[in-house]
Amino acid sequence: MIKCRILHIALALPLLISACIFLYLMQQEDGGKAISNEKVALVLPGKTSDQGWNRALFAASAKVEQDLGVKFVYLQDVSADDLQNAVSAMRNQRITKIIMGSFKDLSLLLSQKHSAKEGVRYAGFYTPKDYVYGYTELRLDLEYAYYLAGFAAARASKNGRIGFVIENFEPLSKAVVNAFVMGARRAVSGIMVFVTRSDELGHKGTAEAACDRLLDIWTVDSLAYFASNNAISRRARMRGVHYVGFLDGPNTASNLMITQIKISFENVLRQALKALNDDENSAKILDFPFGDQSISMGAYGGDLDDEDIKQLRVLDRQMREGYAVFQGNIYDNDGNERCHRGQTLDRNAFLGKSWFVEGTYLVP
Incomplete structure (x- = not known):
């Protein structure tokens, strides 16, 4: 019986090692850190039922959730006037990684000093005049x-x-x-x-x-x-x-x-999550050129x-x-x-x- 158990362990050991290597490589592909079980806010300018931009982002996020194990928290139909309150609500839930799903002017939001102080990181489609600490622009070359x-x-x-x-x-x-x-x-x-x-x-x-x-x-x-x-x-x-x-x-x-x-929003969201999960918290630009996977x-x-x-x-x-x-x-x-x-x-x-x-x- 003991010999059988030893044999089973010996046979299983290479599989366990392979699984560990696979998980490690997957973590490296996702920015070097595991993203699993983390909450990320997705703030949308319209409703997810609009069959357009907002719906496309929402549908892509569901697929990314399934593949990477993250948990998206959704705020939809958020106007420019409500943007600051929406982000404050996310911070109150201790969500520090936020993807802004619109091209609206985020300059006021990004200028808030407490955002960087509290470690809040943003990714969005807005192109700021001056890049700020903790913001990643998702630049769609349309x-x-x-x-x-x-x-x-x-x-x-x-x-x-x-x-x-x-x-x-x-x-x-x-x-x-x-x-x-x-x-x-x-x-x-x-x-x-x-x-x-x-x-x-x-x-x-x-x-x-x-x-x-x-x-x-x-x-x-x-x-x-x-x-x-x-x-x-x-x-x-x-x-x-x-x-x-x-x-x-x-x-x-x-x-x-x-x-x-x-637009492949799945690829956009995956890259955004990698950037938000990066240890380096400096301003970044992620380019999504025409003809690539996006x-x-x-x-x-x-x-x-x-x-x-x-x-x-x-x-x-x-x-x-x-x-x-x-x-x-x-x-x-x-x-x-x-x-x-x-x-x-x-x-x-x-x-x-x-x-x-x-x-x-x-x-x-």
Whole structure:
């Protein structure tokens, strides 16, 4: 009997050692420390039922919870005015790692000295003017994706007039509009992109009203958007017009959808957790470039012909290989030259300047 037990232990020992090595390697992959059983706050600007940005983050967090063993605590439909109170509530629960799921201005929150003192760490999509201790920016490089979307929308347009809805004039909103317009004008010289802003998130019907204004007053024949819900794509389907989708949502197989910009929030959240779990608490930037595991394009449709799709796929491949499309003579819509011949417009110029590219028409 003793010999049998010794034999069993001897046989099991290599398996135990292998399991320990596996767990150690998994911990190293997740930032060198185990994340299991830790509570992390996920603060969302809208409701998880919106079938857009907030729903996508919520769904991804459930998968990450299952894989890594973390426990997300959710605060949804948090307005800019309630942001400080929401974070204070998390700190009262001794939750010191917080992911902010919006592009809203966090400068007031990040300037709070007690945050660093209490060891609170933040990750978010907001780009601050000055980086602060304990904040990790989750930088989604969406410009290439919106460039391709603009190219596709211009080729799909019949009357040369495209509508674009944004929720605000934050730097990233302007950047994706500029990229979209540049892509559209490369596809069709002289095409017009009409941009309108929906009201503050939470006022029912404002996104739909923005779509109706673009369609009825400015007579656009297709819609694109950068927003936290998919109300615009629903409105486009209801009105029977082509549109560019943003994130996953229902009816993505609609023949009205020109293409779709996709984000893997699972990968974004995994990387955010690694950064928050890092011993080094300095300010960081996590880049999620186009073409990696985070940002990609969906299928092309919306009456695009085979030649259009072929050109889009060539452009897609070139940009993944590092081809710079934002170069040469680039003018803003006031006629000022923002990029000279032989130069390339870098991302800081996109994000740091308050201007729209030539061909952009801001309308009420």
